[in-house]
Amino acid sequence: xxxxxxxxxxxxxxxxxxxxxxxxxxxxxxxxxxxxxxxxxxxxxxxxxxxxxxxxxxxxxxxxxxxxxxxxxxxxxxxxxxxxxxxxxxxxxxxxxxxxxxxxxxxxxxxxxxxxxxxxxxxxxxxxxxxxxxxxxxxxxxxxxxxxxxxxxxxxxxxxxxxxxxxxxxxxxxxxxxxxxxxxxxxxxxxxxxxxxxxxxxxxxxxxxxxxxxxxxxxxxxxxxxxxxxxxxxxxxxxxxxxxxxxxxxxxxxxxxxxxxxxxxxxxxxxxxxxxxxxxxxxxxxxxxxxxxxxxxxxxxxxxxxxxxxxxxxxxxxxxxx
Numbered sequence: 001x002x003x004x005x006x007x008x009x010x011x012x013x014x015x016x017x018x019x020x021x022x023x024x025x026x027x028x029x030x031x032x033x034x035x036x037x038x039x040x041x042x043x044x045x046x047x048x049x050x051x052x053x054x055x056x057x058x059x060x061x062x063x064x065x066x067x068x069x070x071x072x073x074x075x076x077x078x079x080x081x082x083x084x085x086x087x088x089x090x091x092x093x094x095x096x097x098x099x100x101x102x103x104x105x106x107x108x109x110x111x112x113x114x115x116x117x118x119x120x121x122x123x124x125x126x127x128x129x130x131x132x133x134x135x136x137x138x139x140x141x142x143x144x145x146x147x148x149x150x151x152x153x154x155x156x157x158x159x160x161x162x163x164x165x166x167x168x169x170x171x172x173x174x175x176x177x178x179x180x181x182x183x184x185x186x187x188x189x190x191x192x193x194x195x196x197x198x199x200x201x202x203x204x205x206x207x208x209x210x211x212x213x214x215x216x217x218x219x220x221x222x223x224x225x226x227x228x229x230x231x232x233x234x235x236x237x238x239x240x241x242x243x244x245x246x247x248x249x250x251x252x253x254x255x256x257x258x259x260x261x262x263x264x265x266x267x268x269x270x271x272x273x274x275x276x277x278x279x280x281x282x283x284x285x286x287x288x289x290x291x292x293x294x295x296x297x298x299x300x301x302x303x304x305x306x307x308x309x310x311x312x313x314x315x316x317x318x319x320x321x322x
Contacts, residue, residue, distance in 0.1 A: 002069045002119060002209045004028045008055055008108070009074030011039035013167050014123065017202035018072060023047045025206070032064055056099065058107060065111035070119035070209060073108055073147075075100055079267045080135065097139035105143040109150045119154050121205050122147040126159045126194075126220055127279040134275035148216065156214045158204060160221040161281040164296060165198030166303040173268070174236045175304050178244045187257045187269065189230040189248025191277035194222035197294035200287055207289035220283040224293045229277070235296075239304045 010019045010031035022029045023045040032053035033039040039050045053060050055075070065071060080096025093101075105122060112120055128140035147155050162170050178184055201221055208214040227235070230248055237244045249257060254274060262270035287293050 002027070004030075004067065004069045005072060005209075006030050006032075006064055006068045006070075007072045007074065008032065008104075009076070009123075010072075011042060011050075012074060013165070013169065014163060014198055014201055015074045016041060016167070017165070017198050018074065018205055019048055020045065021202045021206045030064065030068075032060075056104065061107055062111050062114065065108070065117055066115045068115070068117050070121070071108060071112060071117055072121045072123075072205060073105060074123045075104055076123065076125070076140070077101075078136065078273065079262070079270050080272075093135035093139035093142070097135045101136075101139035101143040102146060105146045109146060109153065112153050113150070117153070119209065120147065120150070120156075121208060122155065122157045123205070124157050124159045124218075126161045126222070126281045126283060127276070128159060129279075132276075133278050134272045136272055136276050137279060144218065148218070151216075154212075154215040156208045156216070157218040158201070158208075158221055159218060160196050160201050161194045161223070161283070162196075163198050163201055164195045164223075164300060166299075168198070170195075171232070171236055171300055171304060174233050175240055178233070178237050178240065178242050181244070183245045183247060184233060185247045185249050185253075185257060186229060186233060187249050187254035188274050188277035189228065189246070191229045192226055192280040192282055193229065193232065194226045194282040195232075195296050196221045196223045196287075197296075197299055200291055200294055203291050204288055207291070211289065214288070219288050220285055221287060222283040222285070222293070224295055226282050227296075235300075236304060239301050 005022060005027055007019055007029055009015045011033045019029050019031060019042055026047060029048045031039055031042055031050050032055050033050060034054060036050055036052045042048050043050050055061050077100045080094050124144045125140045128137050128144055130138060130141045132138050144157050147157055164171055204221060230246055233246050258269050258271045258274040261268045
């Protein structure tokens with residue numbers, strides 16, 4: 001059993017499930033975070049060590065990787081500055097995407113080589129291709145290439161569709177939006193997704209650690225059903241008992257909406273996200289390692305219903321300490 005694992009991006013949505021699954025089997029896990037309180041949900045796990053560290057600092061990354069049995073890289077961003085092709089970013093995916101999705105994996109591979117760490121798992125994205133229309137997908141593809149090119153390291157790459165679960169920023173986002181507006185205008189309404197449960201993604205990564213057949217492999221991770229974005233939003237409306245009009249915007253208006261949203265605080269959506277949605281996030285394969293994919297309908301109602309019309313009652317009780 002691989003022990004003493006470094007999980008980069010372990011305090012995020014997918015990360016907390018991966019770290020929890022590793023801790024449940026008694027594995028010692030180190031999770032770096034710029035601020036330790038951002039990973040406070042992991043601190044109480046008995047085999048998990050949270051350290052304040054900047055993983056983008058090369059000496060710090062080298063120190064973190066040294067002595068590990070394996071490294072799991074879950075770092076990723078959805079939004080970044082758009083770049084123009086130059087010597088450093090010839091594929092035009094901008095400095096932010098380059099740093100998170102290409103330069104960091106390259107530094108991780110170098111650190112693994114230096115410290116003789118022979119197992120590396122890497123989380124990418126379904127639809128990542130060098131010819132993809134978005135900076136996000138092109139940079140994810142470049143990161144995959146960096147990892148899989150490390151022939152002297154046992155690497156595995158995982159490419160999930162959109163990931164759902166209690167803390168997700170996908171279905172929960174639409175739940176919040178439909179709670180404040182009677183009409184929801186959608187950019188990319190007909191974009192296709194095959195949502196995969198976060199627990200299944202975590203199980204796939206943990207299962208791969210000891211599976212020699214997974215070395216050098218890429219795995220597409222999808223749930224059992226395909227939905228359009230419009231269907232997912234309408235599903236959120238039904239589950240939260242809200243009647244809302246959902247309108248799909250044509251191309252020019254969708255682009256305009258995405259442009260406007262990317263300039264608002266919090267960046268709900270960007271033009272690059274809209275470009276990513278041109279690529280169907282679907283696959284025709286089963287989950288690896290014998291994992292039975294969890295249906296969206298079996299999980300989502302349990303956390304979306306808490307964001308329905310009565311959700312504020314619990315919040316008021318908490319504030320009143322009742």
